[in-house]
Amino acid sequence: MRTRLVTAFIVVALLSALAATWFHTLIESYRLPAWLAEVVLGPHWLRNLRYSLPGQPPPRLVPHTAPVFFALEAGLLLAMITTVAIAVYRPVVLPVRRLAQAAQRMSGGDLSVRVEPQGRDELAQLVTTFNTMASALESKVGELEQMEARARQFAGDVSHELRTPLTAMTAVAGILHEHPDLTGDAATAARLVQREVQHLNRLVEDLIEISRFDAGTAQLVIDETDIANAVGQCLRARGWSDVGTDVPAGLTARLDRRRFDVIIANLVGNALRHGGPPVTVKARIQPGGQLLVEVRDHGDGLPPAAIPHLFDRFYKADTARTRSEGSGLGLAIAGENARLHGGLIHAGNHPDGGAVFTVTLPA
DSSP: HHHHHHHHHHHHHHHHHHHHHHHHHHHHTTTTOOOHHHHHTTHHHHTTTTOOOOSSSSOOTTTTTTHHHHHHHHHHHHHHHHHHHHHHHHHHHHHHHHHHHHHHHHTOHHHHHHHOOOOSSHHHHHHHHHHHHHHHHHHHHHHHHHHHHHHHHHHHHHHHHHHHHHHHHHHHHHHHHTTTTTHHHHHHHHHHHHHHHHHHHHHHHHHHHHHHHTOOOHHHHHHHEHHHHHHHHHHTTTOOOTOOOEEOOEEEEEEEEEHHHHHHHHOOOOOOOOOOOEEEEEEEETTSSSSEEEEEESSOOTTTTGGGGSTTTOOOOTOOOOOSOOOOOOHHHHHHHHEEEEEEEEEEHHHTTSSEEEEEEEO
């Protein structure tokens, strides 16, 4: 900005000097009043270097007079232009630079930034407007953060309050489902109640887990974990005997065993519900030292438009599907657990067909 401003001043000044030279060439043939000649043609001592007075011999030109005078004139002109440019630059460009720095800090999340206005010109009005906007934005963001915190607290409180009655309902539903005297429609209703109570239990547990992530209270319990053993126990605990595994024996990593189990369970469960058999789980250590786990199915694959939203809460790739057996939070919880480890989960389609979820965790 400063270089452009100084360059513009120099160009304008040189053009002005060129125009003045043309004007001088045009006007010097006219007889001007003495005072005007002093202004337009220059002082006598300067003109005497070139012109001779009547009755006197013409002055003898000193070698290199013109270059010397040109250099002196150019240096003086450039010095004056630079001084004027710097004088104009400071009150014009510095406030704009301060505004740019404040805007950059604001974009980084510092909403308390303000700029001290100087003077009463248009730049000062711009600074005042910026400060007003920053204050309004800070206030609005603060209100939104408070509303979000209250919403998270409400979801967590409601989820915890539901656990006690749900425990009783689960026990009663189990007794009704196994009662030998219930037949026909009564037995069907008992099975329906048991299934819905189990679904509600999963939803409440997932909401409680999500509320921990939102509140920042989720913590890792890191331990040396045998990956093959952890994957095998995860599948056996849920009765998924038809899920294939390809995990080298002796493969270990330092991670939270329970949260790793949640990641694998959610990804495999999602593949079983929405993909096609067979479902496989593969794990290996990458050359960079990261643990790589792939959960793949052989179904129709993921819709390209749905891939960026798969880890959103309650997202449904099929809008016609009003509900599912899960809570709609499984993939979101898996993604949060991966991020808590310092890793991530990537969703995509395998070149040979089917969906593949790739988990990358620091080993």
